[in-house]
Amino acid sequence: MVVTQLQAARKQLGYKAGEVIRLLRQRAHSLDIPVMTETSLKTKLSVWENGHEQVSEPYRRLFREIYGRTNEELGFPAEEDDQSNELRARLRLARTIDTTTVEVFRQQVDNARHVDRRFGAISLFEQLHSNIKQIEDLLRYSMIAGHRGPLAGVLTEVSTLAGWNALDRNAYSQAWDHYERAKAAAREAGSAPLLAHATAEQAFVLVDLGEVEQAARQLAHARAIAEGVASPLLRSWLAAAHGEGLAATGQRDEALRAFDAANALLPENPQDPALPFIFLGGSNLDRWRGNALAKLGEPAAIDHLTDVLARVPGEFTRARVGTLVDLAFAHAAAGDRDAARHYAQQARRVASQIKSDRQLRRLSTLILPGNTSGVA
Numbered sequence: 392m393v394v395t396q397l398q399a400a401r402k403q404l405g406y407k408a409g410e411v412i413r414l415l416r417q418r419a420h421s422l423d424i425p426v427m428t429e430t431s432l433k434t435k436l437s438v439w440e441n442g443h444e445q446v447s448e449p450y451r452r453l454f455r456e457i458y459g460r461t462n463e464e465l466g467f468p469a470e471e472d473d474q475s476n477e478l479r480a481r482l483r484l485a486r487t488i489d490t491t492t493v494e495v496f497r498q499q500v501d502n503a504r505h506v507d508r509r510f511g512a513i514s515l516f517e518q519l520h521s522n523i524k525q526i527e528d529l530l531r532y533s534m535i536a537g538h539r540g541p542l543a544g545v546l547t548e549v550s551t552l553a554g555w556n557a558l559d560r561n562a563y564s565q566a567w568d569h570y571e572r573a574k575a576a577a578r579e580a581g582s583a584p585l586l587a588h589a590t591a592e593q594a595f596v597l598v599d600l601g602e603v604e605q606a607a608r609q610l611a612h613a614r615a616i617a618e619g620v621a622s623p624l625l626r627s628w629l630a631a632a633h634g635e636g637l638a639a640t641g642q643r644d645e646a647l648r649a650f651d652a653a654n655a656l657l658p659e660n661p662q663d664p665a666l667p668f669i670f671l672g673g674s675n676l677d678r679w680r681g682n683a684l685a686k687l688g689e690p691a692a693i694d695h696l697t698d699v700l701a702r703v704p705g706e707f708t709r710a711r712v713g714t715l716v717d718l719a720f721a722h723a724a725a726g727d728r729d730a731a732r733h734y735a736q737q738a739r740r741v742a743s744q745i746k747s748d749r750q751l752r753r754l755s756t757l758i759l760p761g762n763t764s765g766v767a
Contacts (some may be wrong), residue, residue, distance in 0.1 A: 395464030398440040408436060414457050415450070424449050435720050445651050452477075478532075485532035493541045496526055500549045503666050508553065509706050509746055516560075519553040523572070530579075536765050543579035548668060550576060556677050558596055559709070561748045582742045584625050587617035588668065591632045598639050599749065607636040627656035628669050631679045638683035646687065674702035678714055684718040686723070692721040710743045719757055728760040 401411055412432050419426045426766035438444045446454065451467050458465065463650065499522055503515050528547045531540050533603055570593035577586035591613035597606035610633040634649030653676060661672040678699045684692035696718045703711045715738035722730035733752055741748040 394463065395440055395442045397446065397454065400460055400465055401440070403456060404745060408433070411457070412436060414454050418453050418456060419449075422449070422453075424453070428764055437562060447519065459740065465532065481532040482534070485529050485534070487531055488533055488538045488542065489534070490541070492529075493538070493545060493607045495540070496545045497548070500545060500552060503552060504668065504708070505554065507709070509708050512547060515552075515556055519549060520558060522549050523553060530576075532689070540582075543576045544582060544585060546576040547580060547582070547585045547589060551592050554592060554596075554656060555591075558599065559747050559749045561599075561752060563596055563600060565591065568658045570596065576727045583616055584621040584666075587613045587629060588625065590616060591629055593637060594632070598636060603636070603639040606635070607640050607642075610636040611685065622663060622666065623656045623658050624661055624663050624669055625666055627653045627658075627661075627676070628671055630656060631671070635683050635686070638686040641687070643687050643689075646683050649677075650683060653679075668674075670707075674699050675707075675710070678703065678710060681715050682713065685721040690725065693718070693725060696721060708741065708745055712738055712745065712747055715741065716750050716753050719754070723757060723759060726760045731757070 401408070406414075412429060415432060415436075416426050416429065418424075436448075439446045439450075446465075451462065451465075454467075455461065462468065470538060471711055499518075503518060503522075507515055525544070526542060526549065530539065530542050530546060532543060540585055550569045550573035554566045557563075557566035557569055570589055573589035574593070577583075577589055585658060591610055594606040594609040594613065597603070597609065598628075599644045610629070614626070614633055617629055621629070630649050630653035632657055634646045634653065637646035637649055653671075656669055657676060661669075661676075663669065677695070681692055681696040681699050684695055696714055700711070700714050700718065703714060715734050717736040719731050721732060733759055737752060739754055744756070
């Protein structure tokens with residue numbers, strides 16, 4: 392009986408056929424390669440190992456990775472250097488990047504932001520992950536310095552949006568990883584403003600985990616990164632973010648001073664095409680301050696948030712949910728059980744519609760006056 396090199400390699404490594412089948416299926420799934428059924432793959436492995444049929448791509452690649460052997464060592468056609476061909480193909484594709492390509496990716500991210508504001512995180516999960524993978528693959532093989540920076544900038548933006556989406560689903564580890572990618576991409580892009588923004592957003596993962604002191608320090612660090620290099624609009628946003636972090640630690644005066652700084656920095660026209668991820672116009676900065684007032688248990692939170700709620704634009708569904716939750720907490724702190732329940736019920740209904748697990752989790756911790764349990 393002829394023992395092929397493929398079969399010999401398996402036996403030398405001590406693998407049973409069933410183990411190889413399992414590894415092949417796992418690896419194919421992780422690389423988005425069509426996965427054969429266990430029965431079909433068992434038949435194929437026998438055919439391949441007995442030399443009745445050449446192993447085809449992408450399974451040659453899988454065998455190389457699992458066995459740690461070259462094409463020649465596994466008896467695959469030596470003239471077909473699959474790894475080299477694959478690398479050349481990826482390099483060729485990366486060379487097609489131009490300013491138009493980058494702008495297409497940037498527009499996709501901007502469109503995703505609009506969807507996120509109105510419909511929440513769940514509708515964007517697959518799209519954002521697909522965009523991230525595409526951009527990462529192009530960036531990994533791009534050799535043109537002039538294209539790497541802009542492409543890395545888009546990767547930062549899509550990663551921060553994915554991070555915020557993950558946080559809204561209470562997927563803390565995923566959110567953290569997205570922000571780590573965003574920060575690395577911002578460094579690749581050579582953009583301190585993008586790095587400051589990603590660093591600040593990541594701090595809210597810490598806030599939600601209860602690591603509020605560390606979050607406040609990270610937010611202060613984000614402001615330091617932006618000092619002297621970022622626009623007044625971004626520095627206003629960072630000051631407000633720091634204010635929320637300080638409020639979470641109970642530092643009332645410091646938090647309110649941070650919001651005063653945000654107001655002072657806010658330009659008359661709070662829109663910047665270079666910062667499409669910053670929304671501070673209209674009710675947005677006021678809403679943020681109201682959130683901090685509610686966290687601090689300030690009586691002024693109720694009137695402030697009631698005014699804000701009437702001014703939240705219809706497309707900002709996620710913002711509206713957050714304001715309703717803040718109002719529920721503010722009324723509960725003031726001892727108004729009926730009002731707290733009223734706003735909590737509204738918030739729960741809208742949060743359920745957009746599947747905001749983060750806001751639903753917040754509501755689960757709400758204690759109504761005279762009650763020892765959360766809102767039903």
